[in-house]
Amino acid sequence: MDLINKALEFEKRKMRSLSTSDRVKISREAKALILDLNQIYKVKKDEKIMDIMKRLTVIKRKVEKRLKGAPLTA
Secondary structure: OHHHHHHHHHHHOOOOOOOHHHHHHHHHHHHHHHHHHHHHHHHHOOHHHHHHHHHHHHHHHHHHHHHHOOOOOO
């Protein structure tokens, strides 16, 4: 249950005015949390865990989208 609390704390963090290195750290941390929660989900099949993983994935995608940047238009 400590992992679930850690994931919930991660969700509540402020994600404004981040440097590139902060974005990389957040992306890696989110990935690690998602993978760890997935191991628990495989055993327990709890929908609450799945919902947390989905929310973390949304955060991770937003951060990675910003990291990759927008393509240049011609």
